[in-house]
Amino acid sequence: xxxxxxxxxxxxxxxxxxxxxxxxxxxxxxxxxxxxxxxxxxxxxxxxxxxxxxxxxxxxxxxxxxxxxxxxxxxxxxxxxxxxxxxxxxxxxxxxxxxxxxxxxxxxxxxxxxxxxxxxxxxxxxxxxxxxxxxxx
Amino acid sequence: xxxxxxxxxxxxxxxxxxxxxxxxxxxxxxxxxxxxxxxxxxxxxxxxxxxxxxxxxxxxxxxxxxxxxxxxxxxxxxxxxxxxxxxxxxxxxxxxxxxxxxxxxxxxxxxxxxxxxxxxxxxxxxxxxxxxxxxxxxxxxxxxxxxxxxxxxxxxxxxxxxxxxxxxxxxxxxxxxxxxxxxxxxxxxxxxxxxxxxxxxxxxxxxxxxxxxxxxxxxxxxxxxxxxxxxxxxxxxxxxxxxxxxxxxxxxxxxxxxxxxxxxxxxxxxxxxxxxxxxx
Numbered sequence: 582x583x584x585x586x587x588x589x590x591x592x593x594x595x596x597x598x599x600x601x602x603x604x605x606x607x608x609x610x611x612x613x614x615x616x617x618x619x620x621x622x623x624x625x626x627x628x629x630x631x632x633x634x635x636x637x638x639x640x641x642x643x644x645x646x647x648x649x650x651x652x653x654x655x656x657x658x659x660x661x662x663x664x665x666x667x668x669x670x671x672x673x674x675x676x677x678x679x680x681x682x683x684x685x686x687x688x689x690x691x692x693x694x695x696x697x698x699x700x701x702x703x704x705x706x707x708x709x710x711x712x713x714x715x716x717x718x
Numbered sequence: 719x720x721x722x723x724x725x726x727x728x729x730x731x732x733x734x735x736x737x738x739x740x741x742x743x744x745x746x747x748x749x750x751x752x753x754x755x756x757x758x759x760x761x762x763x764x765x766x767x768x769x770x771x772x773x774x775x776x777x778x779x780x781x782x783x784x785x786x787x788x789x790x791x792x793x794x795x796x797x798x799x800x801x802x803x804x805x806x807x808x809x810x811x812x813x814x815x816x817x818x819x820x821x822x823x824x825x826x827x828x829x830x831x832x833x834x835x836x837x838x839x840x841x842x843x844x845x846x847x848x849x850x851x852x853x854x855x856x857x858x859x860x861x862x863x864x865x866x867x868x869x870x871x872x873x874x875x876x877x878x879x880x881x882x883x884x885x886x887x888x889x890x891x892x893x894x895x896x897x898x899x900x901x902x903x904x905x906x907x908x909x910x911x912x913x914x915x916x917x918x919x920x921x922x923x924x925x926x927x928x929x930x931x932x933x934x935x936x937x938x939x940x941x942x943x944x945x946x947x948x949x950x951x952x953x954x955x956x957x958x959x960x961x962x963x964x965x966x967x968x969x970x971x972x973x974x975x976x977x978x979x980x981x982x983x984x985x986x987x988x989x990x991x992x993x994x995x996x997x998x
Contacts, residue, residue: 590788597781601956608949638938654945655938661774661952662934665927668781669799672792681793683857688796691803691928698807698935 589675596671600664607645607657615650638699666695725950728754732954736776738981739900740923740962741974746955747773747897748829752985755822756992760947762818762825766896767943770934772951773898776959777927789920791861794875794913798885798906799925803932805889810936812894822993825895829986832901833979835909851876863914873914881911893933898926915971923963 638659644652673688731753736746747769754765813821854860854875862870888902900922907918937943 587788589792593781597778601778604952608952611945612949641938651945654949655943658771658934658943658945658948659938661771662931662938664778665774665931668778668924669796669928672796676792676796681858684793684796687800691796691800694800694803694807695928695932695935698932 589672592671592675593668596667597664600660600667604657604660604664607653607660611650611653611657614648614653618650666692666699669695724758728758728947728950729954732772732951733958734954736772736955736958737962738958738974738978739776740959741965741969742900742919742971742978746776746958748832748899748901748982749985750951750955751825751896752829752989754947754951756985756988762821763813763896763942764944764947766813766821767934767937768947768951769896770898770930770937771943771948772955773930774927774934775952775955777898777923777925777930778956778959781924782960782963789863789917790924791859791913791917791921792924793857794859794861794907794911795921795924797857797859797878798882798903799928801882801886802889802892802903802925802929805886805891806893806929806932807936809890809893809895810933813896813937813942814940816894819993819995821895822989824993826986826989826991826993828891828895828897828899829982829989833983833986835901835905850874851878853878861917863917873912873917875911875913877910877912881906884910889929889932892929893936896933896937898930900926903929919971 641652641655641659645656669688670692673685673692676685676688732746732750735749735753739746739749747766750772751762751765751769754760754768755762850860851874857878859878860872860874862872865871884902884906888899888906891897891902892899903922903925904915904918907913907921908915913921934943
């Protein structure tokens, strides 16, 4: 017997559409703000050089609220990262609803690993203490 | 505002890579990352960060196509993804400590491995007659796939521990190299565990995003995700994966895989050469 059933697919698609809409809206907002204000432009060199320097989810979210285009775009990336996390969370709830306890437990462990890693960045500044370096090939 | 025209190549290449990737059940990152690193000279770690984001977009595209979603084996995806996600987080934490040239050589070697594995991959959904596997039966991992006359055909899985170990390695490589690593996931599912290719492709698409999310969180923490590059990559990856997901049930898998294998073999050799300081 295959799992999941059409009901799960509907919920799964709804999560994807919702997350995707949020992601697109944030990206569009960042581009709009960037175009509206003074901009340094966008070239291959500007991307190939130093990384943008935003290393914390917390600071990216904070700067987003202040209207920094790059931070809003990074928040869109964070929204995209949250979509698979939401999908596996929905799968966990679906499996628990179906009383597939072993599967629900395994799925819950995946959610726990992802959420713990995500939250660690929010509560431990500069975790895991690594410093980006760039070396073109 | 200045906008370099060569940047338009990024969404175009990403579109093609994701379309092909979705059709063969892989992420598009394995093709997009070498383009960014070799052709545009972007730091391989920043390119890998964009590749992970692209992998998530590639993964969610097929979810919008109803047909490929019905092929998903959720139980198998959940069991195997636990190890893949753990591996991805461990692999991603090693990136900052690894030399960019070494990453390039490892990436190229993985591309050649993926090419080899895809040449050996099973070519039909047929399932040979075999007895039930005790662990697969206990976890209820066996399933059904629509046959040529639309009637469901049962399939049985085997060698679950072997598949799980390959999945852990796939997760490690995914985090270390910034790719979703669908190729190795598919190896675990259809070559090792005996899953029909269409089911393993659909299940791989579901798992790719979760593995990529695990690695992407660590890449975010390390500042290896440039949102501008991610935006350009997603602009191509998302439509490519959506169209690929809709075409998946009708796709000529063998032809698609042949094109894919040829491309990644050539790029893999180039990546190894660049990592060793040579240019072909």
